[in-house]
Amino acid sequence: MTAERAEASVAKVLSDTGERPWRSSDLHGGDEYSATYEDLTHALGDFLDRLAEARPDTELIESMTESLAGWARELGPLAVRERDRVFGRRTDLASRGQTMSPTIELAEISDDSASGTVYFGSYFLGGNGAVHGGAIPLMFDEILGRLANASGRPPQRTAYLHTDYRSITPVGRTLGVRAWLCSEDGRKRILRATIHDGETLCAEAEGLFVALKPGQP
Numbered sequence: 001m002t003a004e005r006a007e008a009s010v011a012k013v014l015s016d017t018g019e020r021p022w023r024s025s026d027l028h029g030g031d032e033y034s035a036t037y038e039d040l041t042h043a044l045g046d047f048l049d050r051l052a053e054a055r056p057d058t059e060l061i062e063s064m065t066e067s068l069a070g071w072a073r074e075l076g077p078l079a080v081r082e083r084d085r086v087f088g089r090r091t092d093l094a095s096r097g098q099t100m101s102p103t104i105e106l107a108e109i110s111d112d113s114a115s116g117t118v119y120f121g122s123y124f125l126g127g128n129g130a131v132h133g134g135a136i137p138l139m140f141d142e143i144l145g146r147l148a149n150a151s152g153r154p155p156q157r158t159a160y161l162h163t164d165y166r167s168i169t170p171v172g173r174t175l176g177v178r179a180w181l182c183s184e185d186g187r188k189r190i191l192r193a194t195i196h197d198g199e200t201l202c203a204e205a206e207g208l209f210v211a212l213k214p215g216q217p
């Protein structure tokens with residue numbers, strides 16, 4: 001899907017849910033700003049992975065705490081309404097401009113399917129090299145939600161998301177991810193997705209997405 005199409009479908013999501021449609025012109029600084037924000041989210045994700053892996057000494061912990069508190073103080077007065085924010089609203093970027101779920105790099109996307117790769121860094125570790133069991137449905141909701149809301153479909157919300165954990169999902173490896181639309185019935189759409197480590201099926205999910213009625217939040 002092109003960036004223009006993704007943006008058009010997101011604009012529809014927001015206009016139908018009562019928010020002013022999001023436009024790329026909401027982002028200040030054009031292309032230069034676009035690249036900079038993507039770099040910021042990558043740097044933040046990298047920081048979280050390194051933090052999760054490290055055993056810092058007290059001096060470094062104190063110094064990091066001070067730096068982070070300084071950034072929070074600087075950002076505090078810059079808070080804007082949800083519709084004017086950048087974080088998580090950059091559907092033109094693989095990361096969507098957020099770090100809550102890992103970045104999904106899509107190699108193929110059509111109206112009813114998407115496939116690509118996902119990499120869970122150390123930040124998403126549950127234990128013994130396996131991704132946390134809550135991070136996996138988070139990633140599934142991300143890819144299924146994006147697919148459900150793509151291609152000019154009406155805005156939808158997840159009604160249920162069922163995940164089966166078939167084998168551990170390893171941290172620190174590039175994994176295959178696939179999502180596809182299974183059925184449509186009125187306002188209801190069922191979508192499925194899988195994560196593979198090579199030939200091994202790690203996890204699979206089924207989600208029901210329900211198209212929102214006008215004015216529904």
Ligand SMILES: CCCCCCCCCCCCCC(=O)SCCNC(=O)CCNC(=O)[C@H](O)C(C)(C)COP(=O)(O)OP(=O)(O)OC[C@H]1O[C@@H](n2cnc3c(N)ncnc32)[C@H](O)[C@@H]1OP(=O)(O)O
Pocket residue numbers: 010013022088089090091141142143144145146149156157158159160187188208210211212213216
């Ligand atoms: C700018 C950037 C924006 C980014 C956006 C894009 C990227 C996003 C990426 C991230 C994306 C993240 C996305 C997210 O995470 S969305 C956040 C998580 N989801 C929610 O918060 C949803 C909360 N629930 C609701 O709002 C309502 O319950 C909904 C809207 C879902 C339905 O309530 P509504 O009052 O409207 O409809 P209805 O109750 O008459 O139901 C309608 C039909 O559906 C059937 N049904 C309903 N529930 C279930 C169920 N659990 N199992 C089986 N069936 C169920 C029901 O039987 C009926 O069927 P039928 O009798 O007609 O046959």
